[in-house]
Amino acid sequence: MTEQGVRWTAENVLALAPDDASRKAGAKLGGAAPWSQIGGSASGSVWGLCKGSGSTPYRTVVDLAGPAYTCSCPSRKFPCKHALGLLLLWSAEGVGEPAEAPDWASDWLAERAGRAARPPAGGPARPADEEGARRRAERRAARIGAGVAELEQRLGDLLRGGLAGQEQKGYAAWEETAARMVDAQAPGLAGRVRELGTIPSCGPGWPARMLEEAALLHLLDRAWLGVSGLPEPLAATVRGRVGLRASGEGEAVRDRWLVLSQYDSVSPDGRLTTRRIWLQGRTSGRPALVLDFGPPGRPPGLAMPVGLVLDAEARFRPGSGGLRADLGERFGPAVPSSRVPAGVSTGAALEAYGEALREDPWLESWPVVLGPVIPIPGELGWQLADEEGTTALPVPVSGSGNRSRSGLWQLAALSGGGPVTVFGECGHRGFTPLTAWQAGSSEPVAVN
Structure with a gap:
């Protein structure tokens, strides 16, 4: 196996689990007892047969470069408990020396390698119908313009009628407006409208937050109506925020990417789970946001344990603020990081x-x-203060997308009153911590 001496930790493995039940079940299969024909290859894969309730053992294979998994068990969870158990056994050095894969493992690995090397389907691209594309773009722009005009009227009605009755009116009216934005082919506007409709149920202080979001939505509407006169970088941002896909190829950056954080959020209607994975280039220092999505009842398929480093190419999407990226070719298995990322002041x-x-x-x-910083609890709210104690950032503890108070106490316990390094998202409401490193340790701890 590539770099056999470099192993994931058990925490890295269990972070891949789709839920607590899978985590517990996978931990029970992390010993050698239920396994046979265990092996690993020099190219970065492991396999084994796991004894189940039936007479035929389950065939489990993991490609560490993905990571990607396959198993003959009937579970719909991804990865299943058998894949987790196999990875735990490997992380505990229970796989042994590199060996040749059996047919049932090598066939899947070869098929996976073939898919990665296969050119895009459809053969050579046909010459673009530039005139047809221009007409389609004009028609869509007209639809979006009509949708923006309707949305502006809706926002005007909201302000004229006041915010006081929004709690009683409920979410249905905003969902109807969002559907109208979908009809206008402006999915970005639809998403923001849905978020606006959920604010009255978010607890104390919701009128101010709703007014802020309505103002930002109005600003986006006005920017779209005047997009032709904006500088191109800002115009690309406006088009992306409205929901138009950026044209052209984005910048491709190969680096050793450190996984800083991974967390899931669910859409207001509960139909979509979004997984946000934050990366940082070891050489470039550039941040990258990788998104993956899961349908109702199933988690997203992409999973990257915090603290791993992968040598890969990231292709950044135009008009995404330089953050949104898609992972391309990977040049080896992910390995644990041995050092803490450098922090900056508040x-x-x-x-x-x-x-x-x-x-x-x-x-x-x-x-x-951030780092080094010290978490400071307080009656009026939490803060992350620079080590000297001269400046600090507030930490929100309630509302959509913020960390829970129990997670903040976890951070305080990790600190013990001393400095820590913390990765998170810095915004207009303060700093939301996601991952922390204790002084003198390279082991990341998720703050949730």
């Missing part, structure tokens, strides 16, 4: 967010590694 974090807002006024937050 003042530098605010400056970075301010610079990002110049390119994207609708950006809610910017990824930042």
Whole structure:
């Protein structure tokens, strides 16, 4: 196996589990007793047969470069408990020396390698119908313009009628407006409208938050109506925020990417789970946001344990504030990091967010590694203070997308009153911590 001496930790493996039940079941299969024909290859894969309730053992294979999994068990969870158990056995050095894979494992690995090397389907691209594309773009722009006009009227009605009755009116009216934005082919506007409709149920202080979001939505409407006169970087941001896909190829960056954080959020209607994975280039220092999505009842398929480093190419999407990226070719298995990412002061974090807002006024937050900082609980709210204690950032503890109070106490316990390094999202409501490193340790701890 590639770099056999470099192993994932048990925490890295269990972070892949789709839920607590899988985590517990996988831990029970992390010993050698239920396994046979265990092996691993020099190219970065492991396999084994796991005894189940039936007479035929389950065939389990893991490609560490993905990671990717296959198993003959009937489970619909991804990865299943057998894949987790096999990885735990491997992390405990229970796989042995590199060996040749049996047919049932090599066939799947070869098929996977073939898919990665296969050119895009459809053969050579046909010459673009530029005139047809232009007409389609004009028709869509007209639909979006009509949708924007309707949305502006809806926002005007909201302000004229006041916010006091929004709790009683409920979410249905906003869902209807969002559906109208979908009809207008502006999915970005539809998403923001749905978020606006959920604010009255978010607890104390919701009128101020609703007014803020309505103002940002109005700003986006006005920007779309005047998009032709905007500088191209800002115009690309507006088009992306409205829901138009950026044209052209994005910048491709090969680096050793450190996984800083991974967490899931569920859409207001409960139909979609979004997994946000934050990466940082070891050489470039560039942040990258990788998104994956899961349908109802199933988690997203992409999973990257915090603390791993992968040598890969990331292709950044145009008009995404320089953050959104898709992972391309990977050049080996992911390995645990042996060092803590360098942190910046709270003042530098605010400056970075301010610079990002110049390119994207609708950006809610910017990824930042703070350190060294000290978490400070307080009656009026939590803070993360620089080690000298001269400046600090507030930490929100309630509302959509923020960390729970129990997670903050976990951070305080990790600190023990001393400095820690913290990765999180710095925005207009403060700093949301996601991952922390204790002084003198390279082991990341998720703050949730």
